[in-house]
Amino acid sequence: MDVSDILASQISKHKSILVEKDVPLDTDVGFLTVTDPSVVDKESYDHDREAYLQSTARDGIQHLLAALFSLPTLPSPEGPLAQLPPPTTQLPRAKPLPKPKPPTKWQRFARAKGISSQRRDKKIWDDERQAWVPRWGWRGKNRDEETQWLHEVPANADADHDPSKEARVARKERTAKNERQRLQNVARAQQGRTTATATGTQVDRKRDINRTLATTRMSTASMGKFDRVLDGEKKLRGVKRKFDPIEKSVDAEKSANLALIKQIGNGAPGGSSLKKVKRDGLDSESGGNGGAGGVVNVRKAVRFASGGQGAAALARKSVVGSGSDGRQKRRGKR
Amino acid sequence: MLRVVKPKNARSKRALEAREPKEVEDPRTVIFVRGSHTGEVVGSVMKELMALKRPHAISFSKKNLVRPFEDATSLEFWAHKNDASIFVLGQSTKKRPNGLTIVRMFDGKLLDMCELGVDQFVSMDAFKTSKPQPGHKPMLHFASELFDTHPRFIQLKSLLMDLFNGEVIESIYLAGLEHVISVTVAPLPGQLASASGDQDSGSLPIVHVRGYGTKLLASGQRIPRVELVPMGPSLDLLLRRHQPADPELWKAAMRRPKLKKQDVEKGLGKKRKNLEVDEMGDLRGRVHVAKQDLGKLQTRKMKGLKVRAGEEEEEESESGGGGENDESNDTRPMKRKKEKGV
Numbered sequence: 001m002d003v004s005d006i007l008a009s010q011i012s013k014h015k016s017i018l019v020e021k022d023v024p025l026d027t028d029v030g031f032l033t034v035t036d037p038s039v040v041d042k043e044s045y046d047h048d049r050e051a052y053l054q055s056t057a058r059d060g061i062q063h064l065l066a067a068l069f070s071l072p073t074l075p076s077p078e079g080p081l082a083q084l085p086p087p088t089t090q091l092p093r094a095k096p097l098p099k100p101k102p103p104t105k106w107q108r109f110a111r112a113k114g115i116s117s118q119r120r121d122k123k124i125w126d127d128e129r130q131a132w133v134p135r136w137g138w139r140g141k142n143r144d145e146e147t148q149w150l151h152e153v154p155a156n157a158d159a160d161h162d163p164s165k166e167a168r169v170a171r172k173e174r175t176a177k178n179e180r181q182r183l184q185n186v187a188r189a190q191q192g193r194t195t196a197t198a199t200g201t202q203v204d205r206k207r208d209i210n211r212t213l214a215t216t217r218m219s220t221a222s223m224g225k226f227d228r229v230l231d232g233e234k235k236l237r238g239v240k241r242k243f244d245p246i247e248k249s250v251d252a253e254k255s256a257n258l259a260l261i262k263q264i265g266n267g268a269p270g271g272s273s274l275k276k277v278k279r280d281g282l283d284s285e286s287g288g289n290g291g292a293g294g295v296v297n298v299r300k301a302v303r304f305a306s307g308g309q310g311a312a313a314l315a316r317k318s319v320v321g322s323g324s325d326g327r328q329k330r331r332g333k334r
Numbered sequence: 335m336l337r338v339v340k341p342k343n344a345r346s347k348r349a350l351e352a353r354e355p356k357e358v359e360d361p362r363t364v365i366f367v368r369g370s371h372t373g374e375v376v377g378s379v380m381k382e383l384m385a386l387k388r389p390h391a392i393s394f395s396k397k398n399l400v401r402p403f404e405d406a407t408s409l410e411f412w413a414h415k416n417d418a419s420i421f422v423l424g425q426s427t428k429k430r431p432n433g434l435t436i437v438r439m440f441d442g443k444l445l446d447m448c449e450l451g452v453d454q455f456v457s458m459d460a461f462k463t464s465k466p467q468p469g470h471k472p473m474l475h476f477a478s479e480l481f482d483t484h485p486r487f488i489q490l491k492s493l494l495m496d497l498f499n500g501e502v503i504e505s506i507y508l509a510g511l512e513h514v515i516s517v518t519v520a521p522l523p524g525q526l527a528s529a530s531g532d533q534d535s536g537s538l539p540i541v542h543v544r545g546y547g548t549k550l551l552a553s554g555q556r557i558p559r560v561e562l563v564p565m566g567p568s569l570d571l572l573l574r575r576h577q578p579a580d581p582e583l584w585k586a587a588m589r590r591p592k593l594k595k596q597d598v599e600k601g602l603g604k605k606r607k608n609l610e611v612d613e614m615g616d617l618r619g620r621v622h623v624a625k626q627d628l629g630k631l632q633t634r635k636m637k638g639l640k641v642r643a644g645e646e647e648e649e650e651s652e653s654g655g656g657g658e659n660d661e662s663n664d665t666r667p668m669k670r671k672k673e674k675g676v
Contacts, residue, residue, distance in 0.1 A: 031474070060477065069556055098355045098588060
C-alpha cells in the first residue's frame with residue numbers, strides 16, 4: 001500500500017510554517033520582539049499597502065513564534081509556561097541601580113573575625129503550646145518569663161521583689177539597647193555616605209574643640225597654674241618652635257633670600273593690618289611733603305593754617321587770594 | 335522638588351520601599367497627559383494606546399499647559415509623584431497638528447523624547463475582532479533597515495519597546511500571546527544616509543504602526559502556523575522634533591547589575607569558551623592540555639636507582655656538571671687511565 005499520497009494530502013492541508021527571508025531576522029525572545037532588517041519592497045508596498053504590512057508582520061511573527069515554541073517549558077496550573085531567556089536588547093533603566101547597604105558594626109566585626117552568622121528564624125517552637133510562636137512581638141516567646149504564673153524567688157530577695165517586673169525591665173532594656181545600636185548604625189552609614197566632606201569638617205571640629213579647651217584652661221586667675229588637675233589630663237603644650245636647618249642647599253638659600261628681599265620691597269604681605277595702615281600713612285605724607293620725611297604733621301598744619309576750617313575752606317581762600325602760598329595751595333587741593 | 339518624607343507608619347514605609355530602585359525593575363508606568371489642546375484624533379489615539387497599556391497606565395484627562403521641549407519641570411514632578419517613567423503627551427497646535435510626544439525619564443529626570451505627528455488613525459472599534467485582555471503582553475514586530483542604522487529610528491524603536499514591552503519577564507504562557515504591534519517604516523523617498531537627515535524631519539519616511547490579533551493554526555508540528563487579523567489601532571506617524579539622551583545620563587541609565595555567580599556559571603554575560611551543545615543536546619567541551627614534560631615521567635622503580643637522603647646533593651652537583659670543584663674528582667681517574675695505558 002502506498003501512503004505517500006495520503007501523506008502529501010495531509011501536508012497540503014497545513015500551510016507552511018517556514019519563513020524565507022534574504023536577510024535573517026533579528027529576534028529578541030526576552031522582549032517578544034522581532035526586527036526585520038530587510039529593505040522595504042517598494043513595489044508591493046505601493047500596490048497594496050495594508051496587505052504588504054500584514055504579510056511582513058506575519059512572517060516576522062511566525063519566526064518569533066517558532067523561537068518561542070521551541071523554548072523549554074515548565075508546567076503550571078494554568079498551562080505550560082515557556083521559560084524566556086534574558087533579553088538581548090539593552091533598554092535604559094527607569095531608576096539607577098540600588099546601592100548596596102553599608103554593613104552594620106556587627107556585620108563588619110563578624111566579617112573581620114570570620115564569623116558566618118546564620119539568620120534566626122522569626123518563629124520559635126513552643127513546647128508547652130505545641131506550636132510555632134513568634135520570637136518577639138505580639139504573643140512573643142520572650143515574654144514568657146513575665147507572664148508565667150509561678151516565679152522562682154531567690155532566698156535573699158527583698159520583700160518588695162517582683163520577678164515579673166524585673167524580667168520586664170530587663171526585656172525593655174534589651175530592646176532599648178538594640179534600638180540604640182540600630183540608630184548608631186544608621187548614623188554611621190550616613191557618615192560613610194558623605195565621607196569626602198565629613199572628614200574635613202570632622203578635623204576642623206576637633207581642632208576647634210582643642211583650641212577652646214586650651215583657652216579655657218588658661219583663662220583662670222592663675223593662668224591654669226594652680227588649677228585642679230583631672231585624671232588623665234595632659235600638660236598644656238604650646239606651639240613648638242621649628243627652625244630651619246642651618247645648612248641649606250644654595251638654591252634653597254638663594255630663593256629664600258630673594259623672597260625676603262621682595263617682601264621688603266613690597267611691604268610684608270603677612271604683616272598685620274595696623275602696620276600696613278601706619279606704613280601707608282607714612283608713604284602718603286612723605287609724598288605730599290616732597291620728601292620731608294614725615295617731620296611735619298600735615299593734618300595739624302592744615303588745621304592751623306585754615307584756622308580750624310579744614311582743607312576745603314583753605315583751598316577756597318587760596319583761590320580767591322590768587323595763590324599766596326604755593327605749598328599751601330597744593331596741599332589744599334589734596 | 336518634593337520633600338523627602340520619612341514614613342510614619344509601616345504601611346507608608348512599605349509603599350516608599352516599593353518605590354526604591356530595584357535590581358530587576360517593575361514594569362514602567364505610563365502617564366497619558368493631555369496638552370492645552372488635544373483634538374479628537376490624538377485624544378482617541380491616547381485612549382487606545384492606554385487600553386493596550388493597562389493596567390500600567392495613568393490618565394491625566396484635564397488640560398495641562400506643558401511644553402516638554404521647553405520646560406520639563408512639571409514632567410519631572412509628575413514622574414516623582416506617580417512613580418512613572420514614561421509619558422505620552424498629546425497636543426495639537428496650528429504649527430504641529432496632532433502631536434504625540436513620547437517622553438522617557440530616568441531617575442526622575444528627563445532622559446529623551448520624540449515627537450510624532452499622527453497622520454492617519456483608524457480606531458480599534460473599526461475592526462470587528464476581539465480585543466486583547468488588559469495585562470496581556472504584545473509581540474512586537476519592527477520592519478526596516480533603518481531601525482538598525484538611523485539614530486532617529488533607533489531611538490523610536492527603543493521608545494516603543496519601552497512603552498509596550500519594557501518589562502523583563504522570566505516565563506510566559508504562550509497561548510496568551512494574542513496580539514501583535516507591528517511597526518514598519520515606509521520606503522525611503524530618496525537616499526537617506528544613516529547619519530544625515532537628522533535635522534530635517536520632513537524628509538523622514540512615515541512610520542506605520544498596526545495592531546493585529548493572532549490566530550494560531552495547527553501545522554502538524556509543534557510550532558503552529560500564525561495568521562494575523564487586523565485589530566487596530568492603526569496609525570501612520572510622522573517623525574517631528576526629538577531630543578536625544580544626554581550621553582552621561584544615558585550611560586548611567588544603561589548600567590547593568592553585576593551578574594550573579596550562578597548566572598555566570600550558566601553562561602550568561604561572558605561567553606563560555608570551548609563549550610558547545612551538539613545536535614543531540616549534549617554539552618561538549620574542548621580541553622586544552624599543556625605539553626607533557628617527559629623528563630618528569632615516572633618509569634619503573636628499582637632499588638638500585640633509589641636516591642638516598644645523603645646522596646642527593648652530590649648527585650645534583652655532578653649532574654650540574656663542568657664546575658671547577660669537580661676538577662679534583664675528575665683528574666684522578668684520568669691519571670689511572672694513563673697509567674694503565676703505559
